[in-house]
Amino acid sequence: MTPFTPIPAHIEELLEERFGTTSRRDFLKTSGMLVVSVSVAALAGPFAPGANAQVAGPYPDPNFRQLDSWIVIHENNTATFYVGKTDCGQGTGTAFRQMMADELDIAYDKTTCIMGSTDVTVDQGGSGGSDAIQTDGWPMRRVAAEARRVLLDMASARFAVPVAQLTVREAVITVSADPSKRVTYGELIGGKRFNVALTGGDVNATAGVARVKPVQALSIVGLSPQRYDIPAKVDGSLTWAVDVKLPGMVHARNVKPPVAGATLVSIDESSVRGIPGFLRVVSKGNYVAVVCEREEQAIAASRRLKVNWRKPATPAFPKSEDLFNYMRGATPTSSQGPNVTGNPDTALAGAAQIIDAEYEIPFQGHTAFAPAHAMADPSNGQMTIYSNDMKSYGLRAGVAQFLGIPREHVRVVWMEGPQGYGRTAADDAGFEAAFLAKEIGRPVRVQWMRHEETAWDTKGPAFTVKMRGGLDTRGNLIALDYNARAADYCHLGYNEAETVLIAQLMGTRRATPAAGSSATPSDMYVIPNTRTATQVVSLPLVWETPLRTGNLRDPNGPQSTFAAESFIDEMAAAAKADPVEFRMRLLAASTTDDSGFKRARSIAVVKAAAEAYGWDARPSPNARGTGNILTGRGIAYTFRSQTVVAEIAEVEVNRRTGHVWVKRLVCAHDCGLVINPEGLRRTIEGGMLHSLSRALHEEVTFDTEKVTSVDWNSHPTLTHADTPARIDVVLVNGDPNPNRPDLPHYGAGETVCKPTLAAVANAIYDATGVRLRRVPFRDGRVLAALKSAGV
Amino acid sequence: MSSVTLRVNGGAHTVDIDPSTPLLYILRNDLGLQGPRFGCGLGQCGACTVIVNGAAVRSCITPTSSVKGEITTLEGIAKDGTLHPLQQAWIDEQVPQCGFCQNGQIMTAKALLDKNPNPTDEQIRDGMARTLCRCMTYYRVQAAIKRVAKGVA
Numbered sequence: 008m009t010p011f012t013p014i015p016a017h018i019e020e021l022l023e024e025r026f027g028t029t030s031r032r033d034f035l036k037t038s039g040m041l042v043v044s045v046s047v048a049a050l051a052g053p054f055a056p057g058a059n060a061q062v063a064g065p066y067p068d069p070n071f072r073q074l075d076s077w078i079v080i081h082e083n084n085t086a087t088f089y090v091g092k093t094d095c096g097q098g099t100g101t102a103f104r105q106m107m108a109d110e111l112d113i114a115y116d117k118t119t120c121i122m123g124s125t126d127v128t129v130d131q132g133g134s135g136g137s138d139a140i141q142t143d144g145w146p147m148r149r150v151a152a153e154a155r156r157v158l159l160d161m162a163s164a165r166f167a168v169p170v171a172q173l174t175v176r177e178a179v180i181t182v183s184a185d186p187s188k189r190v191t192y193g194e195l196i197g198g199k200r201f202n203v204a205l206t207g208g209d210v211n212a213t214a215g216v217a218r219v220k221p222v223q224a225l226s227i228v229g230l231s232p233q234r235y236d237i238p239a240k241v242d243g244s245l246t247w248a249v250d251v252k253l254p255g256m257v258h259a260r261n262v263k264p265p266v267a268g269a270t271l272v273s274i275d276e277s278s279v280r281g282i283p284g285f286l287r288v289v290s291k292g293n294y295v296a297v298v299c300e301r302e303e304q305a306i307a308a309s310r311r312l313k314v315n316w317r318k319p320a321t322p323a324f325p326k327s328e329d330l331f332n333y334m335r336g337a338t339p340t341s342s343q344g345p346n347v348t349g350n351p352d353t354a355l356a357g358a359a360q361i362i363d364a365e366y367e368i369p370f371q372g373h374t375a376f377a378p379a380h381a382m383a384d385p386s387n388g389q390m391t392i393y394s395n396d397m398k399s400y401g402l403r404a405g406v407a408q409f410l411g412i413p414r415e416h417v418r419v420v421w422m423e424g425p426q427g428y429g430r431t432a433a434d435d436a437g438f439e440a441a442f443l444a445k446e447i448g449r450p451v452r453v454q455w456m457r458h459e460e461t462a463w464d465t466k467g468p469a470f471t472v473k474m475r476g477g478l479d480t481r482g483n484l485i486a487l488d489y490n491a492r493a494a495d496y497c498h499l500g501y502n503e504a505e506t507v508l509i510a511q512l513m514g515t516r517r518a519t520p521a522a523g524s525s526a527t528p529s530d531m532y533v534i535p536n537t538r539t540a541t542q543v544v545s546l547p548l549v550w551e552t553p554l555r556t557g558n559l560r561d562p563n564g565p566q567s568t569f570a571a572e573s574f575i576d577e578m579a580a581a582a583k584a585d586p587v588e589f590r591m592r593l594l595a596a597s598t599t600d601d602s603g604f605k606r607a608r609s610i611a612v613v614k615a616a617a618e619a620y621g622w623d624a625r626p627s628p629n630a631r632g633t634g635n636i637l638t639g640r641g642i643a644y645t646f647r648s649q650t651v652v653a654e655i656a657e658v659e660v661n662r663r664t665g666h667v668w669v670k671r672l673v674c675a676h677d678c679g680l681v682i683n684p685e686g687l688r689r690t691i692e693g694g695m696l697h698s699l700s701r702a703l704h705e706e707v708t709f710d711t712e713k714v715t716s717v718d719w720n721s722h723p724t725l726t727h728a729d730t731p732a733r734i735d736v737v738l739v740n741g742d743p744n745p746n747r748p749d750l751p752h753y754g755a756g757e758t759v760c761k762p763t764l765a766a767v768a769n770a771i772y773d774a775t776g777v778r779l780r781r782v783p784f785r786d787g788r789v790l791a792a793l794k795s796a797g798v
Numbered sequence: 799m800s801s802v803t804l805r806v807n808g809g810a811h812t813v814d815i816d817p818s819t820p821l822l823y824i825l826r827n828d829l830g831l832q833g834p835r836f837g838c839g840l841g842q843c844g845a846c847t848v849i850v851n852g853a854a855v856r857s858c859i860t861p862t863s864s865v866k867g868e869i870t871t872l873e874g875i876a877k878d879g880t881l882h883p884l885q886q887a888w889i890d891e892q893v894p895q896c897g898f899c900q901n902g903q904i905m906t907a908k909a910l911l912d913k914n915p916n917p918t919d920e921q922i923r924d925g926m927a928r929t930l931c932r933c934m935t936y937y938r939v940q941a942a943i944k945r946v947a948k949g950v951a
């Protein structure tokens with residue numbers, strides 16, 4: 008084994024390639040730095056704080072109040088940015104480079120970006136909540152602006168002219184009156200530290216003296232440079248977290264309890280001793296793993312190990328068929344509301360028409376494309392974890408606490424992985440690899456098998472939502488009652504040392520399980536009388552359960568928006584109103600707006616979606632043809648924070664088979680200032696299709712003791728065959744004042760996941776006159792609904 | 799353990815392994831290839847796809863000893879430093895999100911186009927239907943395949 012906590016040179020080179028930091032070596036060479044061992048820490052260049060970090064550890068936290076922690080200017084007049092975020096595949100790294108290059112005044116292709124490795128990048132929390140651009144983009148812009156300011160000051164001193172008489176373009180500063188006087192950023196500071204202190208109570212508030220540019224002065228933001236990470240993803244050269252290989256490494260696989268809540272009684276190790284390469288069975292509490300020299304040996308051992316388990320005395324949960332009845336009958340573990348405006352009971356009592364509906368959304372899995380995995384290296388008294396954890400900083404803190412070692416001795420090297428859109432926020436495999444590496448004293452690679460991942464990953468909570476609405480004689484929506492119930496008790500936190508699965512299996516119990524949450528609708532409708540209430544319920548088994556909930560791409564939004572936006576459609580149909588016109592009326596019924604002009608922007612996106620689609624105004628349902636294929640279109644609208652979206656789905660429903668094909672999707676999307684329009688379009692497409700998959704296919708099934716949806720057959724997903732023939736994305740800037748000096752950038756990614764389910768259900772109703780209130784709309788369920796309605 | 803010789807991307811490699819081991823593990827762990835990847839180990843997703851004798855093969859369920867022909871992996875489809883037209887189309891179309899499934903997408907598309915250089919939309923959807931992506935990049939994958947089929951790339 009090598010003496011340093013090493014990233015082997017070949018992996019480091021590939022990391023370097025992936026980040027495009029080809030300038031680093033030249034830089035190190037020309038700066039005369041002695042490079043003892045190449046590591047990711049060295050990627051920081053000698054002046055980034057990670058650079059305090061010795062290669063061999065310990066690894067203190069980079070100080071966000073130092074400019075050198077964020078930006079290094081190289082002698083060859085290029086820059087490297089260090090940010091504490093991770094990229095789940097939406098191209099945020101490219102966007103960060105655009106924003107920072109713009110503020111620094113350097114060409115985009117003269118920059119590189121390092122993300123999410125805890126020893127070299129400040130802790131911005133990793134990714135989650137679609138906040139990368141909205142929240143974390145601000146300190147990135149401010150520190151880049153500050154670096155520009157400092158460089159201008161240096162040039163001012165050098166040429167003895169005031170800053171106001173200097174011009175800066177693409178990392179070259181000239182004296183405006185005499186362009187022969189010029190100096191590059193690299194000449195000013197390449198190879199040296201800024202040594203500039205920043206201010207800010209927390210990392211999000213990090214700031215220097217300089218102000219960011221007004222939006223009109225930005226020139227790289229708003230362009231669509233191609234994502235720098237894509238070439239290595241299509242030619243096979245990218246080293247992913249799954250690819251890391253270390254000298255002396257071994258392979259581990261878990262043996263999970265066969266039924267939820269089972270207790271380990273005994274292990275017959277002789278059942279696997281004959282397997283070549285077998286090293287050890289490691290177990291503690293109900294956690295069991297096998298460790299072998301080779302991967303296929305570990306897989307064989309995990310299948311063959313004889314373990315004696317005791318089943319729990321009582322059922323872990325109801326069967327999936329009985330889930331919603333169980334939820335309705337359960338005593339809530341917590342409740343919110345009711346929040347009341349006006350007098351809904353009186354209004355409903357006087358309504359000309361009352362509609363009641365109840366919507367059901369089952370548990371849906373993250374079901375990442377590939378299972379949980381990580382490599383942990385215990386060399387040199389440190390613990391280095393190679394991981395695709397989107398929240399790498401949390402993993403570092405959680406593992407330190409879990410193993411009882413100081414944080415400084417743990418680092419997480421973030422690498423790319425299969426995204427589960429929230430799955431790795433509780434990175435089970437990272438904890439397991441670290442635990443096993445400590446036990447074994449060698450680098451350990453852990454990977455789950457497909458059936459483990461699909462059965463035991465974190466789940467989006469199941470919802471049942473009751474709604475009641477009243478119309479007056481003119482078809483105005485005068486009262487709305489919304490009551491949502493989520494099976495979300497003991498919702499999993501982010502990389503908490505006491506809630507990740509290995510900790511639960513080892514018997515750790517938090518005194519108070521997380522309360523979990525439900526959700527209310529997010530729209531700007533004006534309804535005079537409303538009541539909203541939510542509850543959370545628990546299933547019988549709270550700990551060590553495969554039905555543990557976690558944050559799945561807008562944790563509760565797809566569920567609550569499915570109910571709310573389906574119901575608005577039901578009300579529109581009852582009022583015999585066009586669904587777009589009905590929504591427009593509700594949006595325009597007030598002129599008061601919030602500070603982000605969300606009402607004006609909501610109206611703008613609904614209008615833009617309808618226009619892009621070519622919406623024909625008429626009430627739903629459509630007149631049914633006589634053929635096998637029935638067609639229809641449906642709209643749904645919502646917001647998340649300040650990002651507003653409207654989506655339209657066009658469907659073909661086969662009345663013989665019940666098969667639904669969403670032939671076309673339209674999305675109008677307003678997230679404020681757009682950094683990279685082409686990147687955003689693809690993120691929107693992927694997000695909508697992810698929710699289309701949830702609308703059409705996804706459901707976790709279980710009997711009373713185990714999850715029975717364990718692979719891509721039993722937990723199906725959207726495929727190429729389901730893909731719409733056409734997707735239109737309209738990027739809207741619905742700001743009512745086009746002269747506003749500076750438009751903020753809001754988040755994107757999760758908002759578009761919210762309305763798709765309702766847009767599809769509304770389109771199916773339009774096509775068939777049949778209202779589907781239970782997700783997913785699999786062929787059998789649709790066909791049964793059509794049959795019972797006589798379609 | 800026994801000695802097995804594999805022909806991969808134009809080279810020959812002899813490894814000492816249990817010959818029933820799925821090809822995927824040998825390619826990844828013994829030959830150091832990173833194009834083919836583990837997604838399911840069940841032949842359901844396509845992450846592990848390689849091309850053997852012109853056919854897209856799921857290496858996670860293919861015993862190494864059963865492979866007789868030349869194996870081509872994602873690393874082996876570029877020629878003389880020039881990306882395969884599909885790889886270039888993938889960049890031009892900016893197909894990947896996380897990218898983890900894209901080995902399967904590209905290699906399955908290659909086998910498809912090698913057999914049928916001008917597939918209809920329907921044939922693309924059918925031919926790719928069992929190659930999964932959880933970031934749902936299908937729309938762009940299909941657009942990229944059409945670029946190559948039409949000779950746009």
Ligand code: FES
Binds near residue numbers: 836838841
């Ligand atoms: S990993 Fe081989 S098909 Fe999924």
Ligand code: FES
Binds near residue numbers: 376894896932933935
């Ligand atoms: S791009 Fe992420 S799984 Fe396909």
